Amino acid sequence: MITEATPQPQGADTPSAPILTVDTVTKTYGEGHTAVTAVHEASMDVRQGEFVSLLGPSGSGKTTLISMIGGLLTPTSGTIQLGDKVVSDLDSKELTSFRAEKVGFVFQSANLVPFLTARENLLWVASLRKERGRGARRAAGERADQLLDELGLAERAGNVPEKLSGGERQRVAIGRALMNDPDLVLVDEPTAALDTAMGRQVVQLLRREIKDRGKTGIMVTHDLRMVEYTDRVFEITDGYLELGGDPAEMAASAAHAGH
Ligand code: ADP
Numbered sequence: 178m179i180t181e182a183t184p185q186p187q188g189a190d191t192p193s194a195p196i197l198t199v200d201t202v203t204k205t206y207g208e209g210h211t212a213v214t215a216v217h218e219a220s221m222d223v224r225q226g227e228f229v230s231l232l233g234p235s236g237s238g239k240t241t242l243i244s245m246i247g248g249l250l251t252p253t254s255g256t257i258q259l260g261d262k263v264v265s266d267l268d269s270k271e272l273t274s275f276r277a278e279k280v281g282f283v284f285q286s287a288n289l290v291p292f293l294t295a296r297e298n299l300l301w302v303a304s305l306r307k308e309r310g311r312g313a314r315r316a317a318g319e320r321a322d323q324l325l326d327e328l329g330l331a332e333r334a335g336n337v338p339e340k341l342s343g344g345e346r347q348r349v350a351i352g353r354a355l356m357n358d359p360d361l362v363l364v365d366e367p368t369a370a371l372d373t374a375m376g377r378q379v380v381q382l383l384r385r386e387i388k389d390r391g392k393t394g395i396m397v398t399h400d401l402r403m404v405e406y407t408d409r410v411f412e413i414t415d416g417y418l419e420l421g422g423d424p425a426e427m428a429a430s431a432a433h434a435g436h
């Protein structure tokens with residue numbers, strides 16, 4: 178009689194254990210008859226190195242779900258675990274360092290500090306970390322320059338956001354999200370303010386950075402065409418989350434529909 182699970186061989190095709198586990202997470206805003214449940218008992222696993230999309234129409238609960246995953250919002254019930262940390266159990270002080278050290282965020286509008294240059298926007302997040310001093314500052318400078326270079330922004334490093342295009346601003350935001358070497362990169366509708374060609378370029382760069390750096394990424398989008406750059410798709414409708422179909426087929430169906 179087999180009483181134990183057979184150990185999985187550690188081949189190249191063996192999926193690694195999940196780095197992120199969302200377990201029956203619910204979020205209700207408000208109380209009483211005005212309460213709105215934005216996410217209903219959502220469960221998902223994401224493995225180390227995966228880049229997944231979270232697809233759904235406006236108001237379906239996408240931002241609410243990734244905000245809970247990133248420790249910006251506390252679930253009403255359920256648990257979220259990233260690596261060895263149960264995010265949903267952290268107190269507010271622990272959440273602050275969790276967000277600064279484990280998670281990189283890219284928002285819909287780049288949300289850069291307007292009076293800082295592209296390079297300074299990257300350095301600013303490095304200054305939120307515990308390590309200070311000259312060695313840490315030098316390392317941060319090198320890391321910022323490397324990221325700006327990879328993102329095609331070397332020539333733009335000294336520009337303030339106002340002097341950058343929308344696509345460039347979003348690329349700076351990607352660099353900023355990667356600056357502290359996070360385990361998880363959370364991206365909320367990065368292409369919403371961009372035209373299609375620019376949007377594709379930004380998502381391709383994002384994918385490359387996530388894969389080359391061995392990060393795990395979740396990208397929120399309502400644009401079916403963007404899912405082709407991700408490994409798996411989760412769909413959310415009226416707060417109900419489920420695993421979607423094959424990303425390439427889903428994106429192709431959008432192209433056929435003439436979107
Ligand atoms: P999406 O990102 O998919 O557009 P959201 O997560 O922003 O969706 O919103 C999901 C639902 O929760 C919507 O009905 C929205 O109105 C509601 N909601 C979002 N944030 C709040 C809030 N702070 N207070 C009350 N309701 C909210």
Ligand code: MG
Nearest residue numbers: 239240241365
């Ligand atoms: Mg949203």
